Amino acid sequence: MTLNTYRAGPDERGQFGIHGGRFVAETLMPLILEVERAYKQAKNDPAFHAEMAEYHKHYVGRPSPLYFAGRMTEHLGGAKVYFKREELNHTGAHKINNTMGQILLARRMGKTRIIAETGAGQHGVAAATVCALFNLPCVVYMGETDIARQQPNVFRMKLLGAEVRPVTAGSGTLKDAMNEALRDWVANVEDTYYIIGTAAGPHPYPEMVRDFQSIIGAEVRTQLQEAEGRLPDTLVACIGGGSNAIGLFHPFLDERGVAMVGVEAAGHGLKSGKHAASISGGRPGVLHGNRTYLLQDADGQIKEAHSISAGLDYPGIGPEHSWLHDVGRVEYVSATDREALEAFQLCSKLEGIIPALEPAHALVEVTRRAPKLPKDHLLVVNLCGRGDKDIFTVADAVGVKL
Amino acid sequence: MSAGTNGAAMNGEGRLERRFARLRAEGRAGLVTFVTAGDPDPATAAKILAGLPDAGADVIELGMPFSDPMADGPAVQAASLRALKAGQTLKKTLAMVKAFRRGDADTPVVLMGYYNPIYIYGVPRFLDDAKKAGVDGLIVVDLPPEHDDELCLPTMKAGLNFIRLATPTTDDRRLPTVLRNTSGFIYYVSILGITGTRSAASDAVAKAVARLKRHTDLPVAVGFGIKTPKQAAEVARVADAAVVGSMLVQTVARNLSRQGRARPGLAAAVLKRVTALARGVRGARKAT
Numbered sequence A: 001m002t003l004n005t006y007r008a009g010p011d012e013r014g015q016f017g018i019h020g021g022r023f024v025a026e027t028l029m030p031l032i033l034e035v036e037r038a039y040k041q042a043k044n045d046p047a048f049h050a051e052m053a054e055y056h057k058h059y060v061g062r063p064s065p066l067y068f069a070g071r072m073t074e075h076l077g078g079a080k081v082y083f084k085r086e087e088l089n090h091t092g093a094h095k096i097n098n099t100m101g102q103i104l105l106a107r108r109m110g111k112t113r114i115i116a117e118t119g120a121g122q123h124g125v126a127a128a129t130v131c132a133l134f135n136l137p138c139v140v141y142m143g144e145t146d147i148a149r150q151q152p153n154v155f156r157m158k159l160l161g162a163e164v165r166p167v168t169a170g171s172g173t174l175k176d177a178m179n180e181a182l183r184d185w186v187a188n189v190e191d192t193y194y195i196i197g198t199a200a201g202p203h204p205y206p207e208m209v210r211d212f213q214s215i216i217g218a219e220v221r222t223q224l225q226e227a228e229g230r231l232p233d234t235l236v237a238c239i240g241g242g243s244n245a246i247g248l249f250h251p252f253l254d255e256r257g258v259a260m261v262g263v264e265a266a267g268h269g270l271k272s273g274k275h276a277a278s279i280s281g282g283r284p285g286v287l288h289g290n291r292t293y294l295l296q297d298a299d300g301q302i303k304e305a306h307s308i309s310a311g312l313d314y315p316g317i318g319p320e321h322s323w324l325h326d327v328g329r330v331e332y333v334s335a336t337d338r339e340a341l342e343a344f345q346l347c348s349k350l351e352g353i354i355p356a357l358e359p360a361h362a363l364v365e366v367t368r369r370a371p372k373l374p375k376d377h378l379l380v381v382n383l384c385g386r387g388d389k390d391i392f393t394v395a396d397a398v399g400v401k402l
Numbered sequence B: 001m002s003a004g005t006n007g008a009a010m011n012g013e014g015r016l017e018r019r020f021a022r023l024r025a026e027g028r029a030g031l032v033t034f035v036t037a038g039d040p041d042p043a044t045a046a047k048i049l050a051g052l053p054d055a056g057a058d059v060i061e062l063g064m065p066f067s068d069p070m071a072d073g074p075a076v077q078a079a080s081l082r083a084l085k086a087g088q089t090l091k092k093t094l095a096m097v098k099a100f101r102r103g104d105a106d107t108p109v110v111l112m113g114y115y116n117p118i119y120i121y122g123v124p125r126f127l128d129d130a131k132k133a134g135v136d137g138l139i140v141v142d143l144p145p146e147h148d149d150e151l152c153l154p155t156m157k158a159g160l161n162f163i164r165l166a167t168p169t170t171d172d173r174r175l176p177t178v179l180r181n182t183s184g185f186i187y188y189v190s191i192l193g194i195t196g197t198r199s200a201a202s203d204a205v206a207k208a209v210a211r212l213k214r215h216t217d218l219p220v221a222v223g224f225g226i227k228t229p230k231q232a233a234e235v236a237r238v239a240d241a242a243v244v245g246s247m248l249v250q251t252v253a254r255n256l257s258r259q260g261r262a263r264p265g266l267a268a269a270v271l272k273r274v275t276a277l278a279r280g281v282r283g284a285r286k287a288t
Helices: A029-043 A046-060 A070-076 A095-108 A122-133 A144-149 A151-159 A174-187 A205-213 A215-228 A243-252 A319-326 A337-351 A357-372 A388-397 B007-011 B015-026 B042-055 B074-085 B090-103 B115-121 B123-133 B152-157 B175-179 B202-215 B229-238 B246-254 B266-283
Strands: A019-023 A066-068 A080-084 A113-118 A138-143 A163-167 A192-195 A234-239 A259-267 A283-287 A289-294 A331-336 A378-382 B030-036 B059-063 B109-113 B137-140 B186-189 B220-223 B241-244
Touching (some): A029 A205, A095 A243, A113 A174, A122 A138, A138 A144, A205 A243, A215 A243, A259 A337, A259 A357, A331 A337, B030 B220, B030 B246, B059 B074, B123 B152, B202 B220, B241 B246
Parallel strands (some): A080 A378, A138 A163, B109 B137, B186 B220, B220 B241
Antiparallel strands (some): A019 A289
């Protein structure tokens, strides 16, 4: 099937094909509808966009550079590799694009308390940051497994004035943190706004988070036009929930000449059963307010995901990605923990940029693909976070004691 | 036409309609009990289920375990995980109802849970098997009216009741939407929050029930946070039924060995609680 446009979704029910929707308890439904109404208004209000642009420029530090990775390109010997430097944003990742948008929305809605879930801690830090900026109390739910492996970010959130609540249920990772945040929201609907960190969850979150992250792709378009005078040939991004990837891809979806690749975390390998690759190793199901590809057993019980990267350690994926997979517009591949560790070290040595483990997965695909492509092929990879937070995990994985 | 005339009632009276009619005739409220299928193991859970009607349960809600029960509190979540660990599946839950029906033809059984296991089982096959097993209705927490075509409409078509939750956030404008395809009874969640945490003030409950009654002829069951026979009685004075869940699964939890196995007398302990609650509910409108 060929569509006129890949950018029209979601439909009025909040669905992208069969994916997405609003599978939430009745307690939350009026809230979700309120967020949808408020977001629709904000989206059409130039004042909202003007306020966001001010904060982007003077607080976040946008636009983030589009950097020609010369040594990486030379090393791989094929396509010209560009890095979209989202790791240079304030707080060190793309996550703040979304939290800035959502906190401005929460303020418009008159909400006085913010909650968030976090995996790697990047979203938690980004949420805690904007809460400090606007003087709102912030509670961040974080799985205890993630707390153990992301201590620097836990401390960062506390410095920013947020309360980090450990989640012990389940595997103590992102999915459990999201369950707990939803429970908090159900109990505190009147004053609380839930800043979801990725382009997933009940409608309108997948659409809203995508819109806030689409500044990534929009900037790439302008910047590459200036640098090369044309559109990119290939876009590559890592995928947990998939917000950095949809932000890069979405503005280009209708450009037929632009190939797009999403890289899921294959953990110990797809066959090991210990991975976080929902599209490669899962099937459609309903969790956390949306239908999407999920890691689950034959009885529909959700399986625990595994990845060395806490930010990719989630058994689902944003519903728009599931749809883009179904219609064949975006190709989804995976990279293992081991491959990501190699790319992490390669990028650090070649470019002087220590990437987060999340985009290290995207870099794996770049190292696979670039050598086979002609030298005039323009490949853009989203460097969606910096790796300072991961140095302890990496040291441990490569057997170095810090 | 009010919502109460919709749904499974059109296909002749179901067990739920008959049960609530009988309660009305007896001039008392009912006790709805929630336990999780397969918790803490299949045999003990079956024993509890079989004993519920004699202990005084008027309607049985049987939880279908799910790995990620977002709308439930720690007690029900723990029960779900215990059951899954003991090997419970949706298929086994249906088999459990079938076995129960061999000894009880009258007590309504409502399956309660989340959509994903049903979606994966396959909706038509699930409804078919549920009907054959003797299930009377479904409560699926994460299916709001906006997704009625997924399961609610097929359930009504199959002649089973689809029971929906109304909450304090369901305002007068939204209530008709929630009630539209609801049948059997309406389950009023008396607090904002998850199961088994806090309980509502009884005058707030009375007001809420009165509000619902302005919109529907369906029986109103009230739950979330009822822990004692006294609280159950307070609800029974103003509602058509009181729902008790978390405190029953907590009783299961308190009667486990250190290894998590059922201690002798676990089922009896749970049923004793039910008996006490039933006494509270049955005496509610006689007491002053």
